[in-house]
Amino acid sequence: MRYFEAGAGRVLRAPDVPTAASSWLPRRDVHVWLPPSYSGDRNRRFPVVYAHDGQRLMPADTRLSWDLGNTLSELSADKLIDEPIVVMIDSVGNDQFGDIGPDFLPLVRRRWLEYNVDLPGPGRSYLSFVCDDLKPVIDATFRTLTAPEHTHALGASLGGTCAFLSMWRRPDVFGNCACFSPVFQAPLAAEVALRGGTKFGSSPAAPIATVRASTSTTVATHPMSALDCSMDSMRAAGGGSTQTCSRA
Numbered sequence: 001m002r003y004f005e006a007g008a009g010r011v012l013r014a015p016d017v018p019t020a021a022s023s024w025l026p027r028r029d030v031h032v033w034l035p036p037s038y039s040g041d042r043n044r045r046f047p048v049v050y051a052h053d054g055q056r057l058m059p060a061d062t063r064l065s066w067d068l069g070n071t072l073s074e075l076s077a078d079k080l081i082d083e084p085i086v087v088m089i090d091s092v093g094n095d096q097f098g099d100i101g102p103d104f105l106p107l108v109r110r111r112w113l114e115y116n117v118d119l120p121g122p123g124r125s126y127l128s129f130v131c132d133d134l135k136p137v138i139d140a141t142f143r144t145l146t147a148p149e150h151t152h153a154l155g156a157s158l159g160g161t162c163a164f165l166s167m168w169r170r171p172d173v174f175g176n177c178a179c180f181s182p183v184f185q186a187p188l189a190a191e192v193a194l195r196g197g198t199k200f201g202s203s204p205a206a207p208i209a210t211v212r213a214s215t216s217t218t219v220a221t222h223p224m225s226a227l228d229c230s231m232d233s234m235r236a237a238g239g240g241s242t243q244t245c246s247r248a
Contacts, residue, residue, distance in 0.1 A: 008036040008073035011058060014087065017129075017137050025114070025125050029090045030134065032142065033058060033069055035076060035083035045143045047084045047150040050130060050166070050174075052115065052159035054088025084152070087138055089130065091115075091159070115155075115162035117169060127166060131173045148175035156180040161188075168192070 014030040031054060035046065051057055051068075058069040068086065076083045091111045113119060117127035139146050153163035153174050160182030167174040184192075 009033050009069055017134050025129055026092050028092050031088045033086040037083050045145045048144050049084045049086045049152045049154050051088050052155035052162050053091050055090045057088050115158040117165045131170050151175055153177040158183055
């Protein structure tokens, strides 16, 4: 496979994924970041982060990048996190089927239709694509840890909402999520407030959600690992404590 370097890891294009349940969805690029240790110990398996708006995370042209590859590499080198595999799912462009409104009407943009995974049609199809079509291909191709406690969702803005809903609607697949400036509208906020304390019970495998707004970050402490990252900072939460690492 062709690849380019990002931080100390490398980025490959993922195999083509059939969209069995998703005639609503146009095809899109999916890339995979393999951490530095992936090519070393052939028996080692890695947790996986599924990230939305993948074209912004660590593109070869870094001018519009989150620079996530370098940030993960630095945190891994400092032993602040376990090295993950990152699956970067591109959002589709503005000329795709279903993108029927002008820029000032975001509710009919293709990205909104897909990332609102409660929406019949594109939204539910997108979540099904990630969970039921894409994840089995990733698990069959790469050395992943497949259980929900090792499977994370990551996104910003609408992508952050999608990351949260991925865990909230499909806890059989996603055990953790990191959301940056997500769009929590009133019905979802009410549902979380009313059901958040009981939805997953007190199991040690209960999910952990990390939500970052523009000025603050809320991290639910839990013995598992979770990531809270942006262009300038990453947070590793685990063992009942939190640590912050900022790039110089």
